[in-house]
Amino acid sequence: MNMFIFASMLGFEMKAVYREVYGPPEVLELKEIEKPVPMDNEILMKVHAASVNRADSHGMRGTPFMARIILGGLRKPKTKILGYDFAGQVESVGKDVTEFKQGDEVFGTNKVAGGFAEYLCVLEDLMLIKPPNVSFEDAASVPGAGVTALQCLQKYGEMQSGEDVLINGASGGVGTLAVQIAKDKGATVTGVCSTSNLDMVRSLGADEVIDYTKENFTQSEQRYDLIVDVVAKSSFSDCKPILNSNGRYVTTEFSPGLAIKAKTARGDKKFLPMLASPEKDDLIYLKDLLESGKLKPVIDQRYSLDKVPDAIRYLEEGHVKGKLIINM
Numbered sequence: 330m331n332m333f334i335f336a337s338m339l340g341f342e343m344k345a346v347y348r349e350v351y352g353p354p355e356v357l358e359l360k361e362i363e364k365p366v367p368m369d370n371e372i373l374m375k376v377h378a379a380s381v382n383r384a385d386s387h388g389m390r391g392t393p394f395m396a397r398i399i400l401g402g403l404r405k406p407k408t409k410i411l412g413y414d415f416a417g418q419v420e421s422v423g424k425d426v427t428e429f430k431q432g433d434e435v436f437g438t439n440k441v442a443g444g445f446a447e448y449l450c451v452l453e454d455l456m457l458i459k460p461p462n463v464s465f466e467d468a469a470s471v472p473g474a475g476v477t478a479l480q481c482l483q484k485y486g487e488m489q490s491g492e493d494v495l496i497n498g499a500s501g502g503v504g505t506l507a508v509q510i511a512k513d514k515g516a517t518v519t520g521v522c523s524t525s526n527l528d529m530v531r532s533l534g535a536d537e538v539i540d541y542t543k544e545n546f547t548q549s550e551q552r553y554d555l556i557v558d559v560v561a562k563s564s565f566s567d568c569k570p571i572l573n574s575n576g577r578y579v580t581t582e583f584s585p586g587l588a589i590k591a592k593t594a595r596g597d598k599k600f601l602p603m604l605a606s607p608e609k610d611d612l613i614y615l616k617d618l619l620e621s622g623k624l625k626p627v628i629d630q631r632y633s634l635d636k637v638p639d640a641i642r643y644l645e646e647g648h649v650k651g652k653l654i655i656n657m
């Protein structure tokens with residue numbers, strides 16, 4: 330018997346979607362690799378579901394270049410296994426872990442990815458107990474996109490209850506959650522999407538919908554307190570005329586150049602390129618919404634682990650409705 334088969338039989342091996350280099354989905358390979366061992370402050374998770382984010386595509390290709398700086402690995406990726414958002418069960422914990430124990434059902438996000446695998450080692454800082462009434466798929470759908478949506482609206486957009494908010498890209502991973510969060514926080518919400526997604530976006534609670542294939546929302550007669558462009562298809566200059574005085578324009582397009590432009594912009598209307606940074610309090614807010622049934626993730630497609638390259642290809646086409654799930 331060779332060592333590899335022996336290790337598999339003993340449970341020291343796991344399946345993972347692995348890569349050594351940056352590149353297109355073809356660089357991803359389903360492999361049997363060593364199962365990770367948790368350090369004292371880590372938790373070993375058996376992953377049940379992971380979701381696919383744009384960060385996986387950026388991290389896979391190493392573009393834009395900033396992705397290499399954020400994730401580490403200027404020439405070669407340090408992160409060999411992608412997949413930031415996960416839900417699953419605690420297999421074992423390091424001796425310094427206090428909040429979780431073996432058997433807990435949990436979900437969260439891992440800053441260094443690793444979720445496209447059967448097992449994952451994570452720190453306890455961005456992980457929570459999964460409510461029993463929330464499925465692994467729904468829990469895995471929410472962390473990255475939900476934190477981005479929440480921070481667009483709250484941290485950057487400083488949204489207040491009763492405000493008029495427009496969300497461009499309301500049918501995507503971030504947008505479907507942003508519509509529901511904005512409604513929960515008492516905004517009047519207009520969602521911009523294409524014809525086939527109008528009913529879905531309405532069903533998420535949007536008060537108004539605009540079909541971008543028929544109407545340019547920047548020419549609207551309506552005025553908004555906050556415009557969140559999650560798909561970065563508009564510009565501050567085009568949106569300025571439809572912002573109320575003291576209105577804010579938040580975009581998920583971020584670069585150091587845009588950040589400088591935002592800092593030096595004059596006038597009462599604010600330009601706010603955002604960079605999401607997950608915080609535990611944000612995850613707790615999203616967990617409460619999920620548990621109460623106020624946040625219902627939209628899942629477009631489900632894939633098995635070996636089909637991660639297909640999932641990323643589909644995501645990169647830019648027409649996903651809600652989220653894509655990888656089931657282990």
Ligand SMILES: NC(=O)c1ccc[n+]([C@@H]2O[C@H](COP(=O)([O-])OP(=O)(O)OC[C@H]3O[C@@H](n4cnc5c(N)ncnc54)[C@H](OP(=O)(O)O)[C@@H]3O)[C@@H](O)[C@H]2O)c1
Nearest residue numbers: 383498500501502503523559562581603604605647648649
């Ligand atoms: N700055 C940050 O920290 C941060 C964090 C997370 C994500 N992001 C960025 O945020 C963006 C959105 O992420 P996501 O996960 O929501 O992406 P996504 O799920 O891939 O977005 C797909 C959705 O965008 C819609 N869409 C495409 N073209 C559109 C247009 N011209 N107008 C309105 N909607 C359009 C599509 O609807 P149709 O099929 O109808 O076209 C589809 O439903 C990505 O570019 C990502 O890189 C940034």
